[in-house]
Amino acid sequence: MAANPMTQFEVYRIGPEIKIGAFDISFTNASLFMVVSSLAILLIFNLGAKKNSMLPNKIQLLAELSYTFVSKMISDTAGSKAKPYFAFIFSLFMFVLFCNMFGMIPYTFTVTSHIIVTFVLAAFIFIGVTIIGFIKHGFGYLKLFVPSGVPIVLLPLIVVIEIISYLSRPISLSVRLFANMMAGHTMMKVFGGFVISLGIVGGWLPLTFSVALTGLEILVAFLQAYVFAILTCIYLNDALNLHH
Amino acid sequence: MIRKYFFQLVFLYLFFSKEVFAAESGGMPQLDPEFWVSQIFWLTLVFGTLYVVLSKLILPKISANLELRKSQIQENIEAADKQRKDSELKLKEYDDIILKSKLESKNLFNETREKTLKNINIKRDTLEKQIDEEVKKAETEIDQLKKTAPEKINNIAIETSSEILKNLIGTEINNSSISAIVDDLYRKNGGKYYGN
Numbered sequence: 001m002a003a004n005p006m007t008q009f010e011v012y013r014i015g016p017e018i019k020i021g022a023f024d025i026s027f028t029n030a031s032l033f034m035v036v037s038s039l040a041i042l043l044i045f046n047l048g049a050k051k052n053s054m055l056p057n058k059i060q061l062l063a064e065l066s067y068t069f070v071s072k073m074i075s076d077t078a079g080s081k082a083k084p085y086f087a088f089i090f091s092l093f094m095f096v097l098f099c100n101m102f103g104m105i106p107y108t109f110t111v112t113s114h115i116i117v118t119f120v121l122a123a124f125i126f127i128g129v130t131i132i133g134f135i136k137h138g139f140g141y142l143k144l145f146v147p148s149g150v151p152i153v154l155l156p157l158i159v160v161i162e163i164i165s166y167l168s169r170p171i172s173l174s175v176r177l178f179a180n181m182m183a184g185h186t187m188m189k190v191f192g193g194f195v196i197s198l199g200i201v202g203g204w205l206p207l208t209f210s211v212a213l214t215g216l217e218i219l220v221a222f223l224q225a226y227v228f229a230i231l232t233c234i235y236l237n238d239a240l241n242l243h244h
Numbered sequence: 245m246i247r248k249y250f251f252q253l254v255f256l257y258l259f260f261s262k263e264v265f266a267a268e269s270g271g272m273p274q275l276d277p278e279f280w281v282s283q284i285f286w287l288t289l290v291f292g293t294l295y296v297v298l299s300k301l302i303l304p305k306i307s308a309n310l311e312l313r314k315s316q317i318q319e320n321i322e323a324a325d326k327q328r329k330d331s332e333l334k335l336k337e338y339d340d341i342i343l344k345s346k347l348e349s350k351n352l353f354n355e356t357r358e359k360t361l362k363n364i365n366i367k368r369d370t371l372e373k374q375i376d377e378e379v380k381k382a383e384t385e386i387d388q389l390k391k392t393a394p395e396k397i398n399n400i401a402i403e404t405s406s407e408i409l410k411n412l413i414g415t416e417i418n419n420s421s422i423s424a425i426v427d428d429l430y431r432k433n434g435g436k437y438y439g440n
Binding site: 116 | 271272273274275276278279280281282283284285286287288290291293294295297298299301302303305306307309310313316
């Protein structure tokens with residue numbers, strides 16, 4: 001492996017170059033891991049949904065627990081009105097989770113460590129939520145930027161802050177996931193590099209760190225997927241139930 | 245905290261591996277727009293497919309399974325509840341029957357007792373009456389006997405006295421004088437002899 005901890009994030013073409021007009025849409029290692037993650041999700045949940053027994057087997061239990069977990073998360077944060085968006089949030093959570101988790105396997109590629117991927121997801125959520133908000137409340141959705149109970153003097157300032165915070169949602173959402181994944185993987189790579197460079201004499205300490213970091217990164221992988229999904233729910237809640 | 249160490253370490257690492265780093269393209273591969281379109285395209289395709297398959301095929305099945313299990317459990321609970329209620333009702337019925345029969349037996353016992361007591365009373369009454377009658381009869385007989393007894397005894401005394409006198413003296417004595425004496429004695433000491 002190269003010593004540069006950033007090489008693990010490099011995207012390269014697998015197979016022939018595919019071009020549509022001026023755009024290069026070749027199948028890359030990133031695409032491969034998107035496909036692998038999705039297939040894993042579909043496989044697991046298809047097996048989990050296949051047969052219905054009164055006492056679920058392990059894979060069915062896994063699928064049903066995930067289902068109720070996401071369903072509870074949505075109903076807790078966004079209420080019952082968010083029911084139609086369940087499938088989307090479920091897919092989103094599972095996709096991010098599986099991409100993160102596949103990235104934890106050595107020599108794999110982490111799809112979510114690329115800002116463009118997380119930004120596309122976040123931008124899609126942002127645009128979708130905004131459209132839903134305007135459809136549900138019309139121009140009344142703009143009341144989101146005017147919190148109730150704020151003194152008139154402060155109102156212009158608050159509105160500006162609210163608008164900025166609303167517009168920065170896709171950026172914060174995407175950068176949070178991307179930066180967490182990239183930082184974690186870079187750190188592991190750095191510690192791995194230390195193990196090699198310090199050799200059998202001094203390599204034990206970074207190795208210990210590496211092991212601990214692997215545990216931490218698995219936690220982060222789950223946590224970031226959860227945060228990504230729950231923030232989507234919270235944004236959706238703003239659009240569905242206008243509280244201000 | 246960990247992040248701070250991380251950045252320090254990254255800097256340290258990059259500092260030591262300057263030559264290697266110089267050979268690379270440099271910076272973060274994430275910011276290289278070469279494959280951005282490809283990534284967007286594949287992400288849309290793969291995530292879109294995942295969403296469609298999950299929402300149309302798999303999630304409804306899981307939801308149906310969960311619902312089915314829930315309703316089955318609910319049904320079972322309801323059935324168990326019904327059976328419990330039934331058994332409670334039966335138990336109550338049984339208790340009622342026991343109570344009723346207990347009451348009946350008690351009543352029966354009381355009735356019989358009363359009847360027997362009444363019977364005994366009647367019998368005792370008649371017996372007492374009979375005894376009373378017998379006693380009365382005996383008493384009247386005794387009274388009669390008591391009443392007639394002094395006269396008879398007086399007569400006996402008169403006759404015996406006259407007989408004794410006749411044998412002693414050899415003459416007839418007028419019964420009326422003896423009778424006067426006996427009467428006199430009787431009047432004097434009658435109470436002592438007859439207890440009247």
